[in-house]
Amino acid sequence: MRPLPELTPENTAFWTGGAQGRLMIAFCGACRHAIHPPQLVCPECWNEAIEFKPVSGTGTVYSHTVNHQPWAPDMAVPFALAVVDVDGAPGVRVTAEVVGADPESVAIGQTMRVTFANIDDIWFPQWEPAP
Amino acid sequence: MTMSAAITGVGMSDIGRKTGRPAMIHLAEAARRALDCAGLTRDDIDGICTYPGKADNSPGMSPLGTGEVRNALGLKTRWHSAVPDGPAQMAPIMVAAMAVATGQARHVLCFRALTESSSQTATRRASIPGAGRARLGGWYSYLVPANAMSASNWAGWMATRYCHEFGMTREHLGMVATGQRAFAQHNPSAVMQAPLTMEDYLGARMISSPLGLFDCDVPIDGACVVIVSAADAARDCARTPLTIEALGSALGSQETWDQRADLTTMGAHDACADLWSRTDMKPADVDVLALYDGFSIFVPYWLEAFGFCGHGEAKDFIADGHIGPGGRFPVNTGGGQLSGGRLHGFGLLHEACTQLWGQGGGRQVADAKTAVCGMGGGFIAGAMLLRRD
Numbered sequence: 001m002r003p004l005p006e007l008t009p010e011n012t013a014f015w016t017g018g019a020q021g022r023l024m025i026a027f028c029g030a031c032r033h034a035i036h037p038p039q040l041v042c043p044e045c046w047n048e049a050i051e052f053k054p055v056s057g058t059g060t061v062y063s064h065t066v067n068h069q070p071w072a073p074d075m076a077v078p079f080a081l082a083v084v085d086v087d088g089a090p091g092v093r094v095t096a097e098v099v100g101a102d103p104e105s106v107a108i109g110q111t112m113r114v115t116f117a118n119i120d121d122i123w124f125p126q127w128e129p130a131p
Numbered sequence: 132m133t134m135s136a137a138i139t140g141v142g143m144s145d146i147g148r149k150t151g152r153p154a155m156i157h158l159a160e161a162a163r164r165a166l167d168c169a170g171l172t173r174d175d176i177d178g179i180c181t182y183p184g185k186a187d188n189s190p191g192m193s194p195l196g197t198g199e200v201r202n203a204l205g206l207k208t209r210w211h212s213a214v215p216d217g218p219a220q221m222a223p224i225m226v227a228a229m230a231v232a233t234g235q236a237r238h239v240l241c242f243r244a245l246t247e248s249s250s251q252t253a254t255r256r257a258s259i260p261g262a263g264r265a266r267l268g269g270w271y272s273y274l275v276p277a278n279a280m281s282a283s284n285w286a287g288w289m290a291t292r293y294c295h296e297f298g299m300t301r302e303h304l305g306m307v308a309t310g311q312r313a314f315a316q317h318n319p320s321a322v323m324q325a326p327l328t329m330e331d332y333l334g335a336r337m338i339s340s341p342l343g344l345f346d347c348d349v350p351i352d353g354a355c356v357v358i359v360s361a362a363d364a365a366r367d368c369a370r371t372p373l374t375i376e377a378l379g380s381a382l383g384s385q386e387t388w389d390q391r392a393d394l395t396t397m398g399a400h401d402a403c404a405d406l407w408s409r410t411d412m413k414p415a416d417v418d419v420l421a422l423y424d425g426f427s428i429f430v431p432y433w434l435e436a437f438g439f440c441g442h443g444e445a446k447d448f449i450a451d452g453h454i455g456p457g458g459r460f461p462v463n464t465g466g467g468q469l470s471g472g473r474l475h476g477f478g479l480l481h482e483a484c485t486q487l488w489g490q491g492g493g494r495q496v497a498d499a500k501t502a503v504c505g506m507g508g509g510f511i512a513g514a515m516l517l518r519r520d
Contacts, residue, residue, distance in 0.1 A: 071256055
């Protein structure tokens with residue numbers, strides 16, 4: 001099984017938002033800066049009023065790669081990984097596996113939408129092509 | 132603006148794949164050779180430093196800390212440190228330079244030891260951070276659980292973006308890999324010495340597109356020691372001291388592999404700009420280049436970061452033959468990590484020093500007097516400029 005992230009005060013909303021089908025991104029309550037990976041303090045203004053907000057769950061592929069090497073014994077290959085600029089969260093990218101598409105078909109500039117895969121108490125964002 | 136520190140000796144163990152030799156045996160061999168190189172004895176060493184310190188974060192990544200090496204080699208030191216956070220694998224050499232410049236020590240033994248080749252198994256692969264742990268924290272907890280487990284994935288998406296923006300192709304990366312193999316054929320200590328053709332390169336299996344097998348460096352067992360000495364103490368050593376002309380450590384983006392605004396650049400660009408701001412020398416003054424090549428794609432990034440060519444111009448710079456054997460700016464003349472094995476930058480620096488001392492044998496760059504060394508990929512980067520006066 002893939003390693004899971006440790007849930008912490010700053011990251012729990014991100015990793016569990018998928019239970020409600022939501023991609024939760026951290027924003028500074030004071031300066032509105034979008035923060036990813038999430039932090040307890042705003043890196044722009046040092047305010048501690050961090051708020052998680054659901055974003056639309058769509059985004060644009062900034063880059064991608066197709067992984068062919070099984071790094072763990074149960075890893076099914078090949079699969080694509082996409083680095084996606086998240087709509088509604090300037091400067092934030094979420095990197096995740098691509099599902100529901102031929103790995104070789106993923107392209108820079110492609111519009112994606114988020115979906116989630118649940119393991120234990122973690123909801124992993126995954127990207128699928130937007131209809 | 133020269134730092135009052137110099138490299139006075141280097142030593143590398145007999146590196147190999149699946150050697151089964153304990154890390155300490157590799158380390159002792161490297162230390163013995165470095166002392167011989169410098170004309171020093173064990174009792175001259177009064178400082179020790181390493182990256183990252185003992186760590187089992189991934190198999191064979193760092194089996195030795197300063198404590199074990201002090202104990203095994205019977206060192207009595209005035210200063211010791213390990214640097215897990217810092218400007219890449221170069222961090223211990225940088226802090227050692229600061230230590231000798233501030234009088235904390237006179238001769239610092241800096242080391243890097245790895246047993247990744249012997250330590251990895253089918254279930255615990257080398258260089259997969261956090262492998263074997265139940266739950267992950269830190270920057271890679273946003274990548275490894277997303278199945279982006281390997282640095283080849285992270286470098287892969289950098290390469291995809293770079294190729295998209297600038298029209299670089301697999302053939303350009305193949306020129307890096309085959310060029311370094313041509314150098315390695317003149318380096319008896321390189322782990323990969325068989326000829327590598329472009330056909331071999333293009334025919335190899337894909338790892339993480341666009342990076343294939345020969346775009347990835349080779350996990351090995353081995354150790355390397357670099358001795359950093361105070362300028363006045365360096366004059367007593369056997370060889371002409373290699374003065375550390377400048378160091379660059381700047382980092383302008385956060386510690387991730389995916390959030391930097393422009394992923395056709397990396398931490399190296401910040402570190403190199405920092406380096407050139409600290410010296411009157413210029414890229415045109417450089418004779419030998421040691422550029423981190425954990426993956427082939429890092430070579431064009433480092434070429435541009437150091438300013439040997441402009442942003443997006445590395446593909447033409449490479450195709451024009453500047454970096455291979457006989458080129459004006461020869462890169463990784465010992466074969467680099469792609470052909471020489473992954474000593475995490477220390478091997479590249481060892482080769483640069485070997486060149487500056489004129490000991491490069493069939494791969495020697497004529498009258499090499501200056502070298503740059505860049506270590507790291509992604510957000511980690513340290514840059515160094517060396518000169519032999």
